[in-house]
Amino acid sequence: MGSSVYIETFGCQMNVADTERAATRLREAGYSLESSAEEADVILFNTCSVRARAEQRVFTRVRDIRLLRRKGHAPLVGLMGCVAQLEGASLFDQEQSVDLVVGTRATDRLPELIERALSGEERTLDLGERGEGDSWEVSPVERHSPYVAFVPIIEGCNKFCSYCIVPFSRGRERSRPAREIIGDILRLRAEGFREVQLIGQNVNSYRPKGLDGLENFAGATPFSRLLRAMAATGMERVKFTTSFPRDFHADIVAALDEHENLCNWVHLPVQSGNDRILRAMRRGYKVLDYLRRVEEIKGARRRLSLTSDIIVGFPGESAEEFLDTMSLVERCQYDGLYIFKYSERKGTPAAAMADDVSEEEKTARFLALERLQRKVQGRIYQDYVGREVEVLVEGESAKSAADMTGHSTCQKVVNFPGTAALKGSTVRVRITEAKTNSLYGEMVGSVARSLK
Ligand code: 5AD
Ligand code: SF4
Numbered sequence: 001m002g003s004s005v006y007i008e009t010f011g012c013q014m015n016v017a018d019t020e021r022a023a024t025r026l027r028e029a030g031y032s033l034e035s036s037a038e039e040a041d042v043i044l045f046n047t048c049s050v051r052a053r054a055e056q057r058v059f060t061r062v063r064d065i066r067l068l069r070r071k072g073h074a075p076l077v078g079l080m081g082c083v084a085q086l087e088g089a090s091l092f093d094q095e096q097s098v099d100l101v102v103g104t105r106a107t108d109r110l111p112e113l114i115e116r117a118l119s120g121e122e123r124t125l126d127l128g129e130r131g132e133g134d135s136w137e138v139s140p141v142e143r144h145s146p147y148v149a150f151v152p153i154i155e156g157c158n159k160f161c162s163y164c165i166v167p168f169s170r171g172r173e174r175s176r177p178a179r180e181i182i183g184d185i186l187r188l189r190a191e192g193f194r195e196v197q198l199i200g201q202n203v204n205s206y207r208p209k210g211l212d213g214l215e216n217f218a219g220a221t222p223f224s225r226l227l228r229a230m231a232a233t234g235m236e237r238v239k240f241t242t243s244f245p246r247d248f249h250a251d252i253v254a255a256l257d258e259h260e261n262l263c264n265w266v267h268l269p270v271q272s273g274n275d276r277i278l279r280a281m282r283r284g285y286k287v288l289d290y291l292r293r294v295e296e297i298k299g300a301r302r303r304l305s306l307t308s309d310i311i312v313g314f315p316g317e318s319a320e321e322f323l324d325t326m327s328l329v330e331r332c333q334y335d336g337l338y339i340f341k342y343s344e345r346k347g348t349p350a351a352a353m354a355d356d357v358s359e360e361e362k363t364a365r366f367l368a369l370e371r372l373q374r375k376v377q378g379r380i381y382q383d384y385v386g387r388e389v390e391v392l393v394e395g396e397s398a399k400s401a402a403d404m405t406g407h408s409t410c411q412k413v414v415n416f417p418g419t420a421a422l423k424g425s426t427v428r429v430r431i432t433e434a435k436t437n438s439l440y441g442e443m444v445g446s447v448a449r450s451l452k
Pocket of ligand 1: 050051310340341345
């Protein structure tokens with residue numbers, strides 16, 4: 001009988017997508033996949049290194065495994081993902097219980113790497129690049145949801161923002177051929193998926209080697225051509241994340257205006273509202289450039305929901321500079337905001353600057369921004385009351401057995417009274433109540449849309 005593997009995933013959608021691919025490859029090779037660590041012969045942690053906290057969580061989990069060992073169960077332990085790529089062989093010294101370290105581009109080789117480790121090889125390590133023939137195929141059963149699929153279109157990052165570890169953990173930007181992506185979407189549609197999210201560190205920096213597959217789709221950039229090609233697949237809902245401000249071309253908004261199945265949501269991280277800080281972050285744009293993009297987004301025919309990321313307490317950020325971020329947040333009226341305290345990452349250019357904003361001050365700025373966003377968001381959410389949104393029903397609500405939950409096309413969590421029979425369908429919900437981070441309403445009908 002083949003060995004069993006349990007994979008636990010930390011971090012972003014790219015890691016979720018890598019776990020799905022890893023699981024597909026492993027099952028093809030004869031492994032079975034477990035849903036808990038207790039029974040598995042092999043435990044893999046797919047790790048995240050974007051902030052120190054994310055990294056620490058993995059090490060806590062690795063130490064938990066020692067308890068299993070004490071109970072007489074001795075699984076093989078492997079680290080994959082960003083921490084594995086960055087720390088490499090030193091992880092074997094740091095954590096005695098780690099047997100296997102697999103970098104971000106070695107996912108396809110997991111079956112043979114595990115095989116080697118299981119047959120007694122010590123310190124099995126692969127930090128290599130992807131192979132030529134590596135496949136992006138994911139078996140439907142391995143997807144994190146039966147209705148929503150993540151489809152990577154670009155990997156890695158060339159931006160080198162001064163605080164960010166991603167260009168080191170995920171390497172240079174590589175765009176997948178458009179024809180392959182189109183094939184994925186058509187297959188997902190045939191498999192019954194209702195929504196795809198095109199993912200990448202910077203989706204709008206998409207630049208494949210050739211334009212194969214995009215010949216019949218116009219657009220000012222390869223990404224806006226890809227969006228039009230995605231619309232033409234007839235996939236019911238297409239979302240994409242993350243967009244990089246400097247590469248955000250107005251033609252993206254034009255494409256969303258043209259095609260209803262391209263969803264009304266843009267995630268456009270600003271990081272700071274102050275030009276000096278943006279320069280120190282090496283973001284490559286100024287506040288005014290960013291606001292121009294926001295104007296384009298707000299000027300769309302449909303209301304496009306806008307979300308963002310912000311880092312507070314970047315090295316040298318003064319109280320006044322932080323107030324510029326507060327003003328920008330007030331001005332942009334985000335539908336959602338992810339706020340992070342600056343976390344020094346070894347090896348990044350910002351790590352050479354003094355991390356001089358105290359922890360207390362970072363917390364104070366975080367809370368001030370959160371309070372402001374809550375006010376802004378409260379008004380925006382309140383505005384939905386009385387309106388109808390289209391919701392893809394993803395499952396039962398965690399809070400109430402009588403309610404179902406899902407996301408709107410504008411990526412808001414929407415709950416409403418309903419039964420499990422609705423799972424996987426798209427329904428119209430009239431909003432009756434705005435909560436802090438979700439909307440509540442009643443179902444008023446189903447959505448039957450025919451797409452060309
Ligand atoms: N410290 C704090 N936040 C960070 N992010 C990336 N690197 C860091 C860091 N060193 C945030 C950015 C990015 C999001 C995914 O994580 O806001 O957009
Ligand atoms: Fe990191 Fe900047 Fe690349 Fe985003 S664009 S992954 S923040 S380096």
